Amino acid sequence: MQIVTSKRSPNFTDLVIGVDYVVLHYTAATLERTLAIFMNPASEVSAHIVIDRDGSVHELVPCFDGSALRAWHAGKSRLDSQDGTLIEGFNDRSIGIELVNLNGNIIPYTEAQYAALFKTIERLKGSYPALAKPESIVGHEQIAGFRGKCDPGILFEWERLFSVCYPNGGMPARPPLCRQAVADRILALAKALGVTIEPSSGEVRVPSGADGLFAHLSSLIESALSRDDR
Ligand SMILES: [Zn+2]
Numbered sequence: 001m002q003i004v005t006s007k008r009s010p011n012f013t014d015l016v017i018g019v020d021y022v023v024l025h026y027t028a029a030t031l032e033r034t035l036a037i038f039m040n041p042a043s044e045v046s047a048h049i050v051i052d053r054d055g056s057v058h059e060l061v062p063c064f065d066g067s068a069l070r071a072w073h074a075g076k077s078r079l080d081s082q083d084g085t086l087i088e089g090f091n092d093r094s095i096g097i098e099l100v101n102l103n104g105n106i107i108p109y110t111e112a113q114y115a116a117l118f119k120t121i122e123r124l125k126g127s128y129p130a131l132a133k134p135e136s137i138v139g140h141e142q143i144a145g146f147r148g149k150c151d152p153g154i155l156f157e158w159e160r161l162f163s164v165c166y167p168n169g170g171m172p173a174r175p176p177l178c179r180q181a182v183a184d185r186i187l188a189l190a191k192a193l194g195v196t197i198e199p200s201s202g203e204v205r206v207p208s209g210a211d212g213l214f215a216h217l218s219s220l221i222e223s224a225l226s227r228d229d230r
Pocket of ligand 1: 026
């Protein structure tokens with residue numbers, strides 16, 4: 001698997017973390033815009049890995065060589081683990097993978113992305129023993145849904161991930177935060193802005209200028225989904 005390392009993010013803590021989890025996200029932006037945000041010190045956000053629509057894998061914060069530095073992708077986050085303990089602060093214990101997608105609640109991921117993601121997880125499993133369990137792969141929405149995070153979203157095929165990467169493991173529940181009715185509204189909004197999605201390839205076309213607007217509206221919807229009691 002070829003990994004692009006020409007772009008590095010300055011947004012990380014120079015601290016080697018113990019990796020117990022992988023957190024999956026969508027970017028809500030194109031690759032170009034995502035890399036620009038992650039390489040801008042003022043944004044104070046990053047992820048270890050970004051996987052583009054064509055399956056190309058970009059390492060922004062080191063993790064593939066067997067030791068992961070602390071990227072800033074999860075934010076305030078928590079999860080009730082299987083044994084009932086509360087786990088918090090996922091930046092201290094996880095590798096963040098961003099899948100390029102304007103909104104995974106309405107736009108499918110591409111075949112090339114699934115193939116690259118599965119290879120990436122296989123490779124990381126070789127370096128980080130805790131990733132041998134399917135429970136170690138979570139979505140941002142499962143750990144930060146209480147503040148409106150809804151990625152990777154309804155259209156991410158969790159069952160496929162678990163059956164390919166963990167054929168002998170279980171199928172942990174990964175319920176999406178966003179309701180289908182809300183996703184339908186977002187899709188209507190995207191269409192009104194002129195966004196088109198090619199059904200077979202998953203290729204997305206956004207009219208120039210609508211990218212930022214769409215991302216902004218999507219983030220408003222995230223805020224609307226936010227429930228502090230979740
Ligand atoms: Zn996220």
